[in-house]
Amino acid sequence: MSPSMSSDTILTVDNLTMRFGGLTAVDSLSFTATRGEITALIGPNGAGKTTVFNCITGFYKPTEGRIALAHGSAAAFDRLEDLTDSPEQFSRNGSDALFLLERMQDHDVSGKAHVARTFQNIRLFGGMTVLENLMVAQHLPLMKASGYSIFGLLGLPGYRKAENEAIDKARYWLEHINLVDRADEPAAGLPYGDQRRLEIARAMCSDPVLLCLDEPAAGLNARESHDLNDILTFIRREHGTSLLLIEHDMSVVMEISDHVVVLDYGKKISDGTPDYVRNDPKVIAAYLGVDDEEIDDVEAEVSK
């Protein structure tokens, strides 16, 4: 499978390059993610996976390259070149919209383009309660309901209604991650596995079209990892949210992803279905640490 523009693309990354001084962490990487699918980004340690995430979510400004995200249908990509030539960050057309993420500030990537992410090292607001963590993610609709004024915050009916809706949504997610009973406890007091799922729920509360998960299975035991798979497939099935996933746990990657992109030293070395990637000699070489000259040998070995 080649990274061609498939029927319903949600994200295209073109020639993404990120340099830190003399170090090229990501080297002209291009790939696409399809709407409603789980795309996994894998690679050995230091391959540049998290850097790609940081560029997509506005954490870093990429040195070069373009990251485009479409809302609605992939037809939005027809305007990609026009948008690139214009100084705008995004263009809307009815229900379709196209965003150039590399031009946007971090809070707009979430607030306008609706890209959410989780972190390798969990970044919950530990001193706030579980419920409040989910409410913070709904700050924007709540502020809109309050009319951005102090008076609105202190009890206009519109704000009350929005707040009740926000609580309902938070409760919905708490039910799905089995944390309703602990809603008023500080998030930092939860067990590790619950914190991971809470972080995912918090990201979902911001209504993302694309959810980027950085090693969601890291540090989870087999049962927790299984629960995680369930919640991720649930998100895809019930909410149609597209997922972009960095993962080391191959059981997670192979079980739930539809499409796998493999990075090594910042370059893409393979791209395709899990089965295709699993048998790609270049991937095997990268993971097992074989010299370039030996790739042919490995290839011969695999094809046997």
Place this chain on the structure above:
Amino acid sequence: MEYFLQQLINGLTLGSIYGLIAIGYTMVYGIIGMINFAHGDIFMVGAFVSLIALLLITALGITAVPLALLLVLVIAMIITSLYGWTVERVAYRPLRGSFRLAPLISAIGMSIVLQNYIQIVQGARVKAIQPIVTGGIPLMESADGFVARIANIQIIIIVTTVVLMTVFSLIVAKTSLGRAQRACEQDLKMAALLGIDTNRVISLTFVMGAALAAVAGCMYLVYYGVLDFYIGFVAGVKAFTAAVLGGIGSLPGAMLGGILIGLIEAFWAGYFSSEYKDVAAFSILAIALIFLPTGILGRPEVEKV
């Protein structure tokens, strides 16, 4: 006993003023980890704006004291908020992301700028006003004729402080804006990734801090009746001490610290010597920092390893 009661009332009044200023320090520290050294001068600007507003309102013929005070308070809060916002915008925001000391130095610079600005436009002489709120309620009389009384202005100061603190705590605890502030306090970058415009939240924090400092300035003006361009320094340092004593970053801590500093000063001045009241206040700070480094209500920073 009567004397004790009197000093208690005086201390609470003074402590309310310190507490209002301390909130500005503690909130800004909580959210961007920076000590806003210009905050004391924002308080001083608030006092001057109150003075000008008071003179204007009197000139306009509004003589009903409660209405005049309320108007002065509102005008001072609005105009001083603009100062707070501007200081953040021109002196701190451009330096965000630069090394940690840069905004601190810039804050000291802003402090000097504000002092000199007021000195030039308002003159260096001490300004005085007639007391506008007089009278009081006698509470107790001792055998030798000393009457402990609470002045009306003291009641106004304490009540205003309590009301504002309550409103303010409600905003921070219950509303979406307060949640965003607390989220920014814990993890600024993560808050941004959830769609919160962190620059706006930081600006609002400065605005809120400045508004409360303006209230403190207004209260200072009507309580003492004299002010000059230099009052911000001592009051600012005291309020900063209060914030540290209460646990910097903690809102109830700032209030508690303010009241404690006010009480320490009042009792020291009442029972020992008023020349050394500052020494007492700062000695308590030093002792608190040695034995209680995170302050009374501050959270110790625990790093999980």
